Amino acid sequence: MKLPDWLHPIREAAQSITVHDLTRFQVPDGADASSSAVLMLFGEGEHGPDLLLTERSHTMRSHPGQVSFPGGRVDPGETLVEAALREAHEETGLDPAGVHVFAELPELWLPPSNFSVVPVLGWWHDPSPIWVKSPAEVHAIYRVPLHELADPEHRIVVTGPSGWRSPGFLIGDDHEVILWGFTGGVIARLFEFLGWIDDLPEAPEQEIPRYMLGGYRPDAEPVAPNTDFEERRR
Numbered sequence: 001m002k003l004p005d006w007l008h009p010i011r012e013a014a015q016s017i018t019v020h021d022l023t024r025f026q027v028p029d030g031a032d033a034s035s036s037a038v039l040m041l042f043g044e045g046e047h048g049p050d051l052l053l054t055e056r057s058h059t060m061r062s063h064p065g066q067v068s069f070p071g072g073r074v075d076p077g078e079t080l081v082e083a084a085l086r087e088a089h090e091e092t093g094l095d096p097a098g099v100h101v102f103a104e105l106p107e108l109w110l111p112p113s114n115f116s117v118v119p120v121l122g123w124w125h126d127p128s129p130i131w132v133k134s135p136a137e138v139h140a141i142y143r144v145p146l147h148e149l150a151d152p153e154h155r156i157v158v159t160g161p162s163g164w165r166s167p168g169f170l171i172g173d174d175h176e177v178i179l180w181g182f183t184g185g186v187i188a189r190l191f192e193f194l195g196w197i198d199d200l201p202e203a204p205e206q207e208i209p210r211y212m213l214g215g216y217r218p219d220a221e222p223v224a225p226n227t228d229f230e231e232r233r234r
Helices: 005-016 080-092 181-194
Strands: 034-045 048-056 071-073 099-104 108-110 115-124 138-145 155-159 165-171 177-179 205-207
Touching (some): 005 099, 005 115, 048 080, 080 115, 108 181, 138 177, 177 181
Parallel strands (some): 034 115, 155 205
Antiparallel strands (some): 034 071, 048 138, 099 115, 108 115, 155 165, 165 177
16 A cells, blocks of 8 residues: 655654653563554645544543544454554444554554553545544544644643643644653654654743643642653743
8 A cells, every 4th residue: 555755754753762752651571561553643634734633532441532643452362453454443433444554653552541542643645534533532633734733722731730841732623632651751752752842941831721631630639641741841
């Protein structure tokens, strides 16, 4: 499958990028982490090259309303690619036949939940209709243009009630939806590695909405897997 020229740097980067380029957390020996996979799906929409993202249901018990890649736990007998494509189909109705998987990023670790996550990179060569197929899991679906992700005007630093900081982006038609945490961290670190964006620790700060911190209490420090990409440079 021939990839468009703009995807060649991403495919090449996937061959050399390390877990330490993406996060501070590598799956330790003996962690017995649960295996999961997410689909980092690149396409070409009406506004040029883009990335498929979902906004989790606001009623979910964990990470309500957070923007994420489609994906989830690997079922017995599945490969990482099969799991990522199955989850994307279940969440968005995506037809896996229109996706060409061209690379994988290193396995990443989410310590609080003890999940290992592999981002599977795909080229959406034959786009199919997508919709919120699973309202219990998905609130909304976005095709975010890459040029908007690279625009400093849409970059923020997300802050939390216990003082943590995370690189973030503003997405959506009105750029009011916050992309942060694990997903925002993967995008930010990969794009930094590619030289497409710079780290912006002085970007405008925006406090994370409380509804995104499932189980948040004012007197307790929230513990959530999506804080694992806390700002490394302060």
